[in-house]
Amino acid sequence: MVKKKSFLRSFIFWSLIVILVVFITYPFVWMLSVSFRYDTDAFEPGIIPERPTLDTYAILLGFKKSVREELSNEQQQLLEIIDLLPEDQQEAVLAEIEAQRKKESFPFLRFFRNSLLLAGLSALVSLILSVFGAYAFSRIEFKGRGTIQRGVLIVYLFGGTILAVPLYQIFVKIGLTSTGFSSAIALFIIYIVQTIPVSLYMLGNYFRTIPRSIEEAAIIDGTTRMGVITKIIIPLSLPAIITVYIYAFMIAWNEFLFASIFVRPFPEFYTLPLGLNEIFNSEHAIWAKMMAASVVTAVPVVVMFMMMEKYLTGGLTAGGVKE
Amino acid sequence: MSLKEKEAKFGWKLVLPTVILISLLILYPVIYNIYLSFFEVSISDAPNKFVGLGNYREILTDASFWKSFGITILFTFTTVVGSILLGLGVALLMNREFPGRNIVRALLLLPYVTPLIAIVFAWKYIFLPIDGPLMQFLAIFGMNPGNDFVNNPNNAFWVVSVFNIWRNFPFVYLMILSRLQSINSDYYEAAEIDGASDWQKFVHITLPELYFVIASVALLRGIWNFYKFDEVYLMSKFANTLPVYIYEKAFSGIPEQGVAAAIATILFVIMISLIGLYVKKVLKW
Numbered sequence: 275m276v277k278k279k280s281f282l283r284s285f286i287f288w289s290l291i292v293i294l295v296v297f298i299t300y301p302f303v304w305m306l307s308v309s310f311r312y313d314t315d316a317f318e319p320g321i322i323p324e325r326p327t328l329d330t331y332a333i334l335l336g337f338k339k340s341v342r343e344e345l346s347n348e349q350q351q352l353l354e355i356i357d358l359l360p361e362d363q364q365e366a367v368l369a370e371i372e373a374q375r376k377k378e379s380f381p382f383l384r385f386f387r388n389s390l391l392l393a394g395l396s397a398l399v400s401l402i403l404s405v406f407g408a409y410a411f412s413r414i415e416f417k418g419r420g421t422i423q424r425g426v427l428i429v430y431l432f433g434g435t436i437l438a439v440p441l442y443q444i445f446v447k448i449g450l451t452s453t454g455f456s457s458a459i460a461l462f463i464i465y466i467v468q469t470i471p472v473s474l475y476m477l478g479n480y481f482r483t484i485p486r487s488i489e490e491a492a493i494i495d496g497t498t499r500m501g502v503i504t505k506i507i508i509p510l511s512l513p514a515i516i517t518v519y520i521y522a523f524m525i526a527w528n529e530f531l532f533a534s535i536f537v538r539p540f541p542e543f544y545t546l547p548l549g550l551n552e553i554f555n556s557e558h559a560i561w562a563k564m565m566a567a568s569v570v571t572a573v574p575v576v577v578m579f580m581m582m583e584k585y586l587t588g589g590l591t592a593g594g595v596k597e
Numbered sequence: 598m599s600l601k602e603k604e605a606k607f608g609w610k611l612v613l614p615t616v617i618l619i620s621l622l623i624l625y626p627v628i629y630n631i632y633l634s635f636f637e638v639s640i641s642d643a644p645n646k647f648v649g650l651g652n653y654r655e656i657l658t659d660a661s662f663w664k665s666f667g668i669t670i671l672f673t674f675t676t677v678v679g680s681i682l683l684g685l686g687v688a689l690l691m692n693r694e695f696p697g698r699n700i701v702r703a704l705l706l707l708p709y710v711t712p713l714i715a716i717v718f719a720w721k722y723i724f725l726p727i728d729g730p731l732m733q734f735l736a737i738f739g740m741n742p743g744n745d746f747v748n749n750p751n752n753a754f755w756v757v758s759v760f761n762i763w764r765n766f767p768f769v770y771l772m773i774l775s776r777l778q779s780i781n782s783d784y785y786e787a788a789e790i791d792g793a794s795d796w797q798k799f800v801h802i803t804l805p806e807l808y809f810v811i812a813s814v815a816l817l818r819g820i821w822n823f824y825k826f827d828e829v830y831l832m833s834k835f836a837n838t839l840p841v842y843i844y845e846k847a848f849s850g851i852p853e854q855g856v857a858a859a860i861a862t863i864l865f866v867i868m869i870s871l872i873g874l875y876v877k878k879v880l881k882w
Contacts, residue, residue, distance in 0.1 A: 305719035317728040406611040414608030433824035435840040440626035467622040530827040547714040572715035579710040
């Protein structure tokens with residue numbers, strides 16, 4: 275009787291685990307599967323691709339030209355007759371062909387580079403500011419400290435939705451939305467501010483766990499506060515600092531709202547979320563490419579997270595992630 | 598200057614850049630947003646026109662606003678309850694040793710940490726009418742595979758909610774699990790000696806111990822999901838929650854940014870009350 279019951283229990287338990295795993299991985303499995311297919315095979319049934327290929331990845335990463343990028347017949351004919359045209363028309367036709375080709379390509383690498391630069395740099399600036407800020411919060415007594423700390427925590431709960439309109443108006447007023455580059459700068463500044471609260475909070479919590487006695491000894495030996503930060507605090511909290519950097523990086527890497535508001539008119543400066551969404555909405559039958567792009571977008575972040583998992587779960591539960 | 602004053606000055610110097618940035622780019626915009634909500638905001642060089650409570654009057658008499666408002670409340674409620682029930686269930690499941698536990702733990706992080714843009718297309722793919730694998734699977738149970746969940750305003754709400762639950766339950770699970778693991782095992786032993794059943798142990802020991810963490814996670818997720826934009830918009834812009842409504846009013850078609858600012862202000866007031874509740878009940882200041 276007892277045995278029968280425990281068998282039933284473990285059967286139920288394992289069924290639940292299997293259901294859970296399927297529930298989690300279902301979209302990921304399809305994402306991977308479709309990414310190894312040709313665009314035309316995207317809807318072939320069955321999870322294992324019948325004609326597996328790495329083509330999509332090769333095109334995406336620029337190792338191979340896509341069919342779309344190769345000149346169409348019409349364009350080639352145009353190129354052949356171009357010499358017969360008067361000079362000023364030649365240029366116009368060339369520009370037209372160029373524009374057409376640009377429209378048809380899938381500039382994944384450009385999106386990737388833009389996102390990498392924006393997320394990487396803004397997370398770095400935010401990290402540097404937060405290291406100093408968090409040190410002040412956790413170690414130095416000054417007037418207004420409590421108020422600022424609480425303010426930061428509350429701000430951490432504000433969302434972009436509320437800030438979208440006023441921030442846009444502010445940046446229009448100071449003229450940072452006129453060119454692609456200045457819009458990207460606007461985005462850069464916004465990403466720094468969006469990531470500071472969570473970085474400050476997490477780092478502050480971590481610094482408080484470092485015993486004061488370590489730095490007190492150094493201060494007695496004549497080390498300045500600045501020296502304490504760079505020579506003692508930073509080396510001691512390196513895992514936490516890296517974790518916080520990954521968080522900040524991920525927030526910027528994921529960000530869609532502000533990117534779509536500020537750089538939509540400037541395709542040269544599209545980030546991954548904006549670029550992929552625009553392409554998805556404007557073209558057809560590109561499922562394999564979208565899935566391969568998804569995989570390549572996910573891999574850096576997922577790998578970073580898995581590497582830091584040990585520290586991460588602690589950080590997650592301590593403060594939650596800013597969304 | 599005394600040493601203490603010097604220290605305080607140094608402390609201020611360290612936080613000053615952060616304070617300036619946050620004041621300029623978060624606090625000021627919030628106030629500016631309220632200011633803008635009383636104007637007809639021009640998109641050209643022309644000055645804004647003061648309209649008093651005009652924008653608010655327009656919104657509050659607009660049926661589509663109220664519909665959107667209702668959807669937002671329902672969305673917040675559904676996703677909070679859904680992700681907490683699922684997160685709690687999974688946390689209870691994962692709170693015991695079994696072979697392969699570490700792999701499942703790692704997999705559980707995936708929905709939460711994968712970049713949003715890298716997972717929405719896969720979701721759109723499985724929900725495609727006729728061809729989508731999930732739709733084909735559901736057809737076995739007699740559902741019409743031709744349903745377009747993602748692009749149909751009537752169904753979009755469900756897709757967006759299920760997606761949000763799927764994406765965020767790992768966060769709830771992690772918070773609950775870490776609390777579960779710190780419950781004193783003496784309680785359970787004592788209850789076993791008294792002959793308590795598993796269900797009784799769950800109701801009388803586990804749940805009361807988890808009460809606080811569940812309440813705080815519910816409030817946090819409530820705040821976040823109430824103004825959630827990207828997860829909703831990228832999955833299906835037809836779900837039409839308030840943040841999507843604001844976005845469309847402000848940045849598409851003929852922009853009505855004053856109206857958008859007024860909606861954002863309403864959203865903000867509700868959110869601030871939620872945050873106030875959170876600060877008072879959870880953080881206990």
